[in-house]
Amino acid sequence: FAGIILSYVRMVWIACIFLISVILISEAKQLKKVLLTFAGILIVFVAVTAFLLPNRINILKRARNMTEPVRINMWKASVEIFKDYPIFGVGKKNIKGIFSYKYKKLNLPSQYFMLSHLHNNFIHLLVERGIVGLLSFLYLVFAIFYFAIKRIRKSTRDEKFIITGCLFAFFGFLISGLTEYSY
Numbered sequence: 001f002a003g004i005i006l007s008y009v010r011m012v013w014i015a016c017i018f019l020i021s022v023i024l025i026s027e028a029k030q031l032k033k034v035l036l037t038f039a040g041i042l043i044v045f046v047a048v049t050a051f052l053l054p055n056r057i058n059i060l061k062r063a064r065n066m067t068e069p070v071r072i073n074m075w076k077a078s079v080e081i082f083k084d085y086p087i088f089g090v091g092k093k094n095i096k097g098i099f100s101y102k103y104k105k106l107n108l109p110s111q112y113f114m115l116s117h118l119h120n121n122f123i124h125l126l127v128e129r130g131i132v133g134l135l136s137f138l139y140l141v142f143a144i145f146y147f148a149i150k151r152i153r154k155s156t157r158d159e160k161f162i163i164t165g166c167l168f169a170f171f172g173f174l175i176s177g178l179t180e181y182s183y
Contacts, residue, residue, distance in 0.1 A: 014176075015172040018172075071120070074099075074118050075120065077103045078099075078120075078123050078127050081099065082126055082127050082130075088133070089127055089130035091128065093128075095117065120177065121177030121178070121181055122134065122137075124183075148166070148167050
């Protein structure tokens with residue numbers, strides 16, 4: 001939670017709120033304990049956020065500013081790159097060179113065209129490794145969830161708690177990767 005509290009990535013906050021909501025719903029039987037824990041975390045969050053408030057306000061202002069939709073422009077350029085390299089992608093760490101060319105070709109604002117990642121794990125994998133790489137990654141994600149859920153069914157209560165916590169953390173990581181490159 002300290003890492004989430006100190007994070008400047010909005011998607012991490014959204015993923016955290018989503019996961020806490022799921023935990024609250026799934027643990028309705030022990031709601032009192034969960035609510036007390038959540039209240040404690042909220043107090044710590046508010047205390048730390050008050051200390052970092054100017055930076056937080058700046059991030060929220062940038063999130064509402066749609067005059068420069070940087071990520072949308074990045075994803076448009078990414079689609080164009082993918083069309084040129086659909087099967088195996090551009091290769092690891094080759095996005096920066098090709099991306100700037102496509103960004104200029106699409107007449108997008110030049111101040112962002114030198115970025116080396118695409119602010120979305122899935123789009124980044126698709127462009128960098130192609131459809132083969134993305135499908136391989138999605139297969140691994142599916143396998144992790146499949147075998148973890150299979151294991152939960154045969155586990156003790158404590159093991160279920162640990163495995164479920166790991167799955168939620170992994171799911172949160174995947175959600176936060178929708179608007180940020182987190183690898």
